[in-house]
Amino acid sequence: MPRHDAADLARSLGEHAEAVCRHYLSNGRRSGNYWQVGDVRNAPGRSMFVRLRASPKGPAGKWTDAATGEHGDLLDVIRAALGLIDFKGVADEARTFLAMPRPDPEPQSSRGNAALVPTGSPEASRRLFAMSQPILGTLVETYLHGRAITTLHGTASLRFHPRCYYRPEDHGPTESWPAMIAAVTDLGGRQTGAHRTYLDPLGLAPSGNGKAPIDTPRRAMGDLLGHAVRFGVPGSVMAAGEGIETTLSLRCAVPDMAMAAALSAAHLGAILFPPTLRRLYVIRDNDPAGEGARDTLADRAREAGIETIVLSPELEDFNDDLRHFGLEALRVAIADQLMRRDRLRYLKRAA
Template sequence: MLTASELSDRLAQNAEAVCRHYLSAGRRAGKYWIVGDVANNKGRSLYVHLTGPRAGRWADAATAQFGDLLDLVRESCGLIDFRDVAGEARHFLSLPQPDPQCSREGDGRADAPIARPPSERAQRLFRMTRPLAGTLGDAYLRQRGILRAATHAALGFHPSCYYRDLATGGTSTFPALIAAVTDADGCVTGVHRTYLGHSGEGGVGKAPVEAPRRALGGLLGNAVRFRFPAGAPIPVTAAGEGLETMLSLSHVMPAMPMVAALTANHLAAFRLPEGCRRLYIAADADTAGRHGIEGLSRRAQRRGVLPLVIAPELGDFNEDLRRLGPDRLTRNLRDQLAPEDAKAFLPP
């Protein structure tokens, strides 16, 4: 039976055929296959190397996801267990491979897309989670100063979540904090995974892997949402990149609706809620997410929404919460919020 590394190599030898089968909404552009994302949506964000020493390697500029063709099969098909991923890859490799030249010079019709909506794949994983309270995921966030995370329905815990090392092809499982990414109607469109492991002195930290944070599914325009009442106007909300950043803000402003968009690109593309009048955008001290803040600010202004950037004293709001404490964080926010929002959302 082929190992994971051998399966990956076999798929890479047929990289264009893999792309035409699983990413049929894309097209070949020189040495690359270009498509919108792993869910086979149209666009130009994801590119796959088709030739050379990096054949089969892919990356998505919008989500920062990357990997080999085994990862692409897993994400495209919404598979969780490696046995299922390997089975799908073996099944594909047993199929007759189309002649790439004939495909390019023929009538131009692509293979029919595989109907595997990203929402279904994400929902499957999130349904497998357990409530966060009392789990390793809860302990991890408590160590970060976030004490009420278990009250958020968007967070769950998976005790043994599949992980594949993109460099070696090795597979393993780790406990994982799972956050549901939802659209404006509350439907799960994606998930964000933080893989966890025990650290020194009995503490909990991120798993000892190269990429302890990974996203799956449809993130663009959507976000992890906290305190969003379903079907109601949201006149005031806060948005930012990081999960822990927004959970830290929610710790001291538990009644304010908030979202974590997970990356700068997704922050810029976040779809504002209906009825929004003021939008607080959480900034970090560095400049990495500046284009996300600027992009979301421009979109808010076009909709007549007032964007207000709030900044931490240290590197990010979680660092403020841990090192300066909730009272100091509250005072800093009081100076930055509109007076009516400070009165409504901050403690006296």
């Protein structure tokens, strides 16, 4: 088959990217503008990201596996998911799929006089953040204090929404909960997505962790891959971790170091590096996913000529350490892991 026919097939599949993913990558789920699954062979997990809508980063249907570095298009998805070998079989399967009737698109709605924007899009995430308010004096501040996170200067990337919509995964009626809204930005500071942490308005969730008593109290939307929730402006040194609370916990001990929360282990492995960066501290979580993200990110950083140092918690993550051992103990533990020049710069009291 001529090469341009393959390109046309890939482009046509990309126009129905979500339907392709639901059919061939059924173990995954939609997250914002991406379909997340374990790998191109449809394993359960979250390390592979398929772009569902075209963006400045590329066309719909392109995918990247943050754990392995593999990438490709939807023809590769069909080949791997079905175990096909020759391209004719892949092309025949793609044409058969494209001839199938498509389900109706998800309805879009607008609030007030706002123009229609796609649900889960970067523009929708920017509108959500704009409708939210600063966190000081709100339930977000109470929630973070409950996690022993009290260093909140430079957290303009976090806001509070008192009634953020939540749709249960079983397609039940839409609910509203207070939420911490985090802006996900690219290296230039442009917001590409948002992360929502739904909160218990009375602080009475059964888990006792301050989150709303719902199945998925954390949700993301928009264009996330490579981007992060950022605290401070990175120069030659920065730290990067998975969760917002974990990253903010380390920031309590090292308040002047720029940090970024990638929101998941898979996203941490794919985070983009600022051009000024010379040394990266990887905020590790003590679990298999955290170890995989650490290795992936460290390999990428070394290839880019960036020195990489892993910061390891004593318990599951640094928020556990902060809550169980206290700030001074965390500061001492971090001092032992920082380079001497960074101890002098960021931990003057511990140096």
